[in-house]
Amino acid sequence: MRIGLAANTRHHDHNDAALFHWLKDCHQGIRELDIHLHAVGRTYDAIVREGWLAEYPGLVRYPYGHEGGLMKLVAEVVGLPESGRVLDGAIYLMNPVTPSSTFPEAVALKRQCVIHHKPFISTVASARDWIEAERMHKGLAPDPGADALYALETQTIALIAHDAMKPQMMAYASDHFDLLSRFARRVGTGTTGQQLNELAWSRGWPEDKLWVHRYQSGPMGGDAQIADLVLERRCQRAIFFEDPHVARQHEADIQLLERAVTTVTDAAVCVTSPRVATRWAEAARRRASLRTG
Template sequence: MPSPSPFPLPPSLRIGLAANRLHHDTPDAALFRLVREIEPVVRKPLAPTILAVGRTHDAIRREGLLEDYDGLVRYPYGREGGLMRLVSRVVDPDPATAIHAAIYLIDPVDPSSTFPEAVALKRQCIIHARPFLSTLLGAREWFELRAVAAGASPNPALDPLFDFGSQTIALVAHDARKAEMIELVREHFDFFDRFAMRVATGTTGGLLNELARELRPGRSGAWVRALKSGPLGGDAQIAELLLDGACQRVLFLEDPHVARQHEADIQLLERAARTVTEQVACYGDLATARDWIADAARRAAVSPAPVPRPAPDRAG
């Protein structure tokens, strides 16, 4: 008979959590800002089990956050296999022990973010359709949407996150995922049309512009700003937009099963997003993207209408 797991989990929402040192080395670091913001909805209504890798767990406790919250479970230090265990939880076939999302706040210049277990965590999340959230904005948004789905009222302080009409989204898809991207945009064209601007690499951009002409034949101009193809520098162009604050969302449907000759360009894009961790949210698989769209629509439906501002008195 197999021995019981040393890390028993209750049957609830389960989240893997890790953060590089940069994100918990000062009181205003990203990890602490995230936990302070989400603590009310973590306690109720979400009540998740949070599997926090050693140093991340210890930092949360040291800062006095989530005190007396039994759902915060300590995993070993990364050097003792904590992050490796989170990878195993992603692929775990047992619904009672698998995690539903992985949050890994990454310092883009920390060498540990390129260790095999870090790369495998993202890859397995994509394969198994689990959100992999490596930026502060992505984690904040995910918790807000999960809380609203669980019955909480929208946090009005987070309304700017969902003001898609003032944002730019990058739409990228590897060859094996291009058909999925086109179908996703076809199904949710009105959602993507809300963004102030859309950019895409190479072939994906051309296909999306063809789709827009099909769905909105009366429009003039390109619906998507098509950049170079990924291997020829399109990923680098998007990275620059991220660094300049000119793009806030990246939907990158990746194919994790093939070797990619331009892997360095993909890593560059990811590093740029993590450099401006407060400004960019990234989504890497079709299921996560669909959930994001549906959850954003749910939040919009239950958010109170904005109060109209009175017209200025020009009577003199």
């Protein structure tokens, strides 16, 4: 498995930075899964400087960002048939208060991951969660260090979908209804929330009880309301099915939610693709059966 890796300076400029929190928790899983990390210049340099993944052949250096390193990750997410260089996804630990997160290559990296149904991982919690999910798919024993991430009964999950993606969200919720019902609370925006409630009632959920607590529609501020929950650490997961092919009139609101997630990088998991969300759900189900079996 080949994964692009980049981290904003804030996340690797000292030995207690976010990138190293992730490597401390996941360096063994990275080796177990034989993940090749294709790291952009300064991110690679920081990993070597701090002594992580020493002598690990799967750590590969790419050019610095200003030399096109991040652009190369975008191209390889799409795939370069003539060279065979294809990435299976990307981890980009962003600093939400610097302009770098809105640079064209940063936006394109996320967009191409979504288009090609590959994981785009923008927080430490998401990266930790992804490693554990992949470990479950490989048949490895659950890592007790990841138990808190999978304590769904204590968590709130946001379920959000753009108009073109609402059918996929309904299908996803139907396929994984029992798993999603384990969460302490589910929240959503506008129409998506209503449709999810109607689905739940059709599945036997009590009709006098909401399955999803509805906020405003996205254009009317629902994304901002859920962003506030994330910032207050009252929403731990967001499944946000984005449509990358249309212009979005409320782009600023969507960016607000994305920035909230990256602001609490150690506490919020975000998934933006139905295929990636399905893979996580399957892993969560397997993990639960192993922990209770």
